Amino acid sequence: MKNIKIIQQLHDLGITGYEEVSYNPTYEELFVAEMSSKNAGFEKGAVTESGAVAVKTGVFTGRSPKDRFIVKDDVSKDTIHWDGKVNLPTTPEIFESCKQLVLKQLSSSKKIYVVDAFCGTNPDTRLKVRFIMEVAWQAHFVTNMFIRPSNFELESFGEPDFIVMNGSKTTNPNWKEQGLNSENFVMFNLTEKMQIIGGTWYGGEMKKGMFAMMNYYLPLKGMASMHCSANVGEDGDVALFFGLSGTGKTTLSADPKRYLIGDDEHGWDNNGVFNFEGGCYAKVIDLSEEKEPDIFKAIRRDSLLENVVVNEYGEADYTDNSITENTRVSYPIYHISKIVLPSKAGHASKIVYLSADAFGVLPPVSILDEDQAQYHFLCGYTSKLAGTERGITEPEPSFSPAFGEAFLTLHPTMYSKTLIGKMKEHGAKAYLVNTGWNGTGKRISLKDTRAIIDAIIDGSIDTAEKTTIPVMNLEIPTALPNVSEGILDPRSTYASASDWEVKAKDLAARYIKNFEQYCDNDEAKRLVAAGPQL
Ligand SMILES: Nc1ncnc2c1ncn2[C@@H]1O[C@H](COP(=O)(O)OP(=O)(O)O)[C@@H](O)[C@H]1O
Ligand SMILES: C=C(OP(=O)(O)O)C(=O)O
Numbered sequence: 094m095k096n097i098k099i100i101q102q103l104h105d106l107g108i109t110g111y112e113e114v115s116y117n118p119t120y121e122e123l124f125v126a127e128m129s130s131k132n133a134g135f136e137k138g139a140v141t142e143s144g145a146v147a148v149k150t151g152v153f154t155g156r157s158p159k160d161r162f163i164v165k166d167d168v169s170k171d172t173i174h175w176d177g178k179v180n181l182p183t184t185p186e187i188f189e190s191c192k193q194l195v196l197k198q199l200s201s202s203k204k205i206y207v208v209d210a211f212c213g214t215n216p217d218t219r220l221k222v223r224f225i226m227e228v229a230w231q232a233h234f235v236t237n238m239f240i241r242p243s244n245f246e247l248e249s250f251g252e253p254d255f256i257v258m259n260g261s262k263t264t265n266p267n268w269k270e271q272g273l274n275s276e277n278f279v280m281f282n283l284t285e286k287m288q289i290i291g292g293t294w295y296g297g298e299m300k301k302g303m304f305a306m307m308n309y310y311l312p313l314k315g316m317a318s319m320h321c322s323a324n325v326g327e328d329g330d331v332a333l334f335f336g337l338s339g340t341g342k343t344t345l346s347a348d349p350k351r352y353l354i355g356d357d358e359h360g361w362d363n364n365g366v367f368n369f370e371g372g373c374y375a376k377v378i379d380l381s382e383e384k385e386p387d388i389f390k391a392i393r394r395d396s397l398l399e400n401v402v403v404n405e406y407g408e409a410d411y412t413d414n415s416i417t418e419n420t421r422v423s424y425p426i427y428h429i430s431k432i433v434l435p436s437k438a439g440h441a442s443k444i445v446y447l448s449a450d451a452f453g454v455l456p457p458v459s460i461l462d463e464d465q466a467q468y469h470f471l472c473g474y475t476s477k478l479a480g481t482e483r484g485i486t487e488p489e490p491s492f493s494p495a496f497g498e499a500f501l502t503l504h505p506t507m508y509s510k511t512l513i514g515k516m517k518e519h520g521a522k523a524y525l526v527n528t529g530w531n532g533t534g535k536r537i538s539l540k541d542t543r544a545i546i547d548a549i550i551d552g553s554i555d556t557a558e559k560t561t562i563p564v565m566n567l568e569i570p571t572a573l574p575n576v577s578e579g580i581l582d583p584r585s586t587y588a589s590a591s592d593w594e595v596k597a598k599d600l601a602a603r604y605i606k607n608f609e610q611y612c613d614n615d616e617a618k619r620l621v622a623a624g625p626q627l
């Protein structure tokens with residue numbers, strides 16, 4: 094019954110010629126397809142000793158922001174934030190021509206996978222997404238990452254709100270005349286409610302693509318849409334961890350003392366915090382069982398490893414970065430033992446901004462007041478870390494508003510307004526945590542960061558003795574339980590405090606310059622006082 098409707102829709106879209114459709118395949122079916130000896134190139138999967146399947150994603154081992162476009166038409170022209178950088182415009186005609194390439198590609202395939210899934214936990218705000226692709230492991234990826242409907246929900250799924258067509262095997266020969274960046278494309282059309290992909294096999298484009306769409310629809314309804322992980326304690330206290338890729342959202346939210354809500358994308362409405370996803374996408378470079386036991390144990394049957402080097406005995410070498418620094422695993426959220434299902438909880442009381450400071454200036458933790466919470470959210474100072482985006486090979490300082498600029502479809506102030514509004518309403522406290530470097534030239538240890546997070550969550554940071562760091566204008570605790578001595582004040586990790594000051598002044602000047610773009614109103618001008626001072 095269901096399949097007839099799917100076949101009808103494939104026909105209406107223009108996908109013909111295939112022999113078979115697999116609708117919401119089981120993990121078992123996907124495993125068999127991934128291991129098939131008929132697979133060629135990047136379709137091939139290899140089973141590892143953990144039971145997880147390992148694949149390679151080809152040339153693209155991270156997102157490709159320069160190949161990402163949104164159709165500029167009547168629906169999008171006045172809503173999308175056309176910043177000339179993140180949201181690049183394209184025309185309906187160019188979208189149509191790329192769509193035809195994807196349709197042709199999918200029509201040449203023997204087997205089509207159709208996966209219906211939800212993006213968003215709550216029925217009133219979730220997107221019903223239909224993914225259409227020909228590669229089994231891509232179907233596996235979206236099955237892991239999005240919310241898997243129950244059989245009952247699948248029966249009543251109805252028309253999708255959004256369609257994602259992945260034609261990763263095709264490329265666009267006309268890209269030069271069309272003024273695009275390359276033969277690869279990731280395109281969104283808000284009128285057709287469709288995403289199309291060509292050239293890149295990186296799974297993250299589908300995951301972060303739908304995140305960008307949630308970032309469009311939710312704030313327009315007055316809800317916060319956030320690039321953060323979230324967990325909840327025994328007492329129902331919710332903590333959020335904002336941060337750009339590689340800053341520690343996934344690692345720090347997997348806390349054996351707490352229940353995971355989600356590791357990357359959340360909304361905050363009148364009832365509380367909710368996950369958009371049904372799985373996690375963890376970095377596995379240098380992963381070890383002692384340092385990250387929960388993630389290590391989540392790698393088992395049904396997990397999907399990307400770009401990890403695996404030997405002939407199926408042993409994964411997590412230290413090997415010869416394919417990329419951005420080695421990954423995706424797994425359904427229930428691979429983490431302590432979770433809440435459905436993935437939601439109450440209002441957040443602790444908000445943590447994770448910043449991996451490549452300059453080594455920021456203290457490992459700072460306590461923010463209300464204005465600082467707003468100022469630092471709009472600034473989103475951090476570093477882009479190697480691997481997740483094409484072309485980034487070493488930490489690159491970046492101001493990424495909302496700690497997720499690459500996924501903001503609306504103006505950054507839409508995200509700060511909605512978040513800060515919720516924080517004020519529920520009395521949430523904010524902290525800035527540096528998970529990057531200090532004066533020693535080394536990254537702050539995971540052990541110290543975990544102890545800092547513990548102190549934020551149990552409140553011991555609020556009663557600790559405090560001091561203010563000049564230039565950066567940040568308040569810090571002088572000591573915290575289980576945190577290495579002498580690291581909390583960044584100046585003491587340098588040979589001399591004046592070495593720190595030189596770097597701090599340079600960073601402060603960058604903060605001040607970056608913030609000028611928001612200073613077109615009195616409220617924003619007032620916030621300048623909350624930031625670094627020269
Ligand atoms: N002090 C630290 N805090 C958090 N993560 C750290 C720290 N030091 C090293 N790391 C490493 O940085 C990476 C953080 O990645 P991840 O948690 O996946 O980030 P995100 O989910 O924000 O993209 C992990 O590989 C982790 O082991
Ligand atoms: C998957 C991504 O993000 P994160 O590292 O935050 O999981 C990404 O940015 O493509």
Ligand SMILES: [Mn+2]
Nearest residue numbers: 342343357374
């Ligand atoms: Mn993550």
